[in-house]
Amino acid sequence: MSNRIDQLFAGKRTGVLNIYCTAGYPELNDTLPVMKALQQYGADIIELGMPFSDPLADGPVIQDSSNRAIRNGMSLKVLFEQLKNFREQIHVPVLLMGYLNPVLLYGIENFCKKCAEVGVDGVILPDLPMDEYESEYKQVFEQYGLHLVFLVTPETSEERIRKIDSLSRGFIYAVSSSSTTGKDKDMGNQQVYFERLQSLQLKNPVLIGFGIKDKATFDAATTHSNGGVIGTAFIRALENATNLDTAIQQFVAGVK
């Protein structure tokens, strides 16, 4: 069990905190400092966004952070440069999250190889269809020890959840409501869905994402799951920060 995601869940089954940040945001060279601060103040997993010009599943806040990162000069090439020696300083699991187009152009095999080289543990590609992953790319991902994490939503049928569970490695990303990122949908009436997911006794741990912004929403999401993912709220905190380090410290303290 060499993948850091598996190691983490082997020791910690509740309240796992995964924080998303767009690579190259707010400034191009903030990627590493932001990751370091996240680790220092207690994030269990870091999800690095690979910025894309047309992020269909994202709301305005993450769109803006992506556009800014692209304007800053961020690309997959630059990102892998920045991540070259990051494992000397960062030991928490790191996933790359983004859209299929830039990865396809980079080359799937090339991409997986680079991830393995620098020490990335997993990937989230919401627009990669399960069937295509299974028939064309699964082998490459596995060859490089890279976990691919799939999403489920309140609308996903049990049969499909089971299929997703069988293909996912690391954890399953449960979207709390059918929405783009950053929508303020009420988490209260999602409890039934969280309970249903829990009752399925999936082989993978489940992290809940979309709509978590503070301690109350984090606790609500993690009562019936292994943890939660925070994205939009964190980007917002960075957006207005005068000092990144203090902003990150305050943000993480406010959730845990």
Added chain:
Amino acid sequence: MKIAENTFGSKYHVDEKGFYGRFGGAYIPEMLYPNVDELQRNYLAILREPAFQEEFDQLLRDYVGRPSPLYFAKRLSEKYNAKIYLKREDLNHTGAHKVNNTIGQILLAKRLGKTRIIAETGAGQHGVATATVCALMGLECVVYMGSIDIKRQAPNVARMKMLGATVVPATSGSQTLKDACNEAIRDWINNPVDTHYILGTAAGPHPYPDMVTRFQSVISEEIKKQLLEKTGRENPDYVMACIGGGSNAAGAYYHFLDEPDVKLIAVEAGGKGVHSGHSAATTQLGKLGIIHASKTLLMQTEDGQITEPYSISAGLDYPGIGPLHAHLYETGRATFLNATDDEALQAAYELTRLEGIIPALESSHALAKLGQVAFKPDDVVVVCLSGRGDKDMETYIRNLPGNTGGNV
């Protein structure tokens, strides 16, 4: 409409997985899965219902005014030394081919129990056609439109509002068709139960390219009948159409796809010139990629970011191309040309003065290439005149040769 035919197995039709060759598919995030899956599983069965076909045919006839005429353009034919026929989609209710698709999709949406309709629009023709069918059926309608297009197609924005639609400006990216489409898809993600997305071109995730193509295939179905009446043969030598996402072209080609003697010519928007950095000629500038959940040819940077396209015509200002057309391009089944802004404008002024027809800027791109194909005098050429030019009057007047003089 011959919707019932089983086309699987034909080289130029969609396969069971939603692909045309290596193009197509449904690269959607899980949040869209229930909506897209529902469509994939139901669209063919619904399209084949006799009651559906009857309602569709009746509305196309009595409401849209079909069949649209196939007009022999005598003076244009003399000029280009061939027998040129114009398929008059400009005479449809609402002024373009777009309404063929919105009638089909609104009937489908009703059968799926949807109560809210969303759409994207570029030139505003698809937005107007969607707002129109929503008024007809009494359904709520929200249309996303790029901020730049809202300015350059003002008459259509006014029409949509009068028809009761809410027009929402898309302010991200290039603020044109691509961004309007992004916003419509995001809306659909956020409204997974009651909403149907009436996509306006032969692009997007499967089944849209095939579904839109089938609704538009009435164009070539009619061309065949009308040509037989007028010339004694069903098949022309050439079919020419402009390509934004590719719905009017797909409809005009459909019944000729498997007739190798019929040459298919597609005209993309060259903008200020293919290599000027201001163009929307996707097959010339694009590489394999994914846009709006479809694997197709796509204009993108070397880092895989989607490029902002440019065309004087809002309806062709799109950095991708429907997967059918990417396949027709790659297999060589269709020949791809492109027309610049200026060539399209000149073609519009020419048609107006030779035939008394003011075409849409989009359609003018197809007309602009009549002089570039080596026709023989007996060749029968059908040009899909996809829309009328009312919406473009401001652009036409502003660019009139001699400027303020008013004489073309």
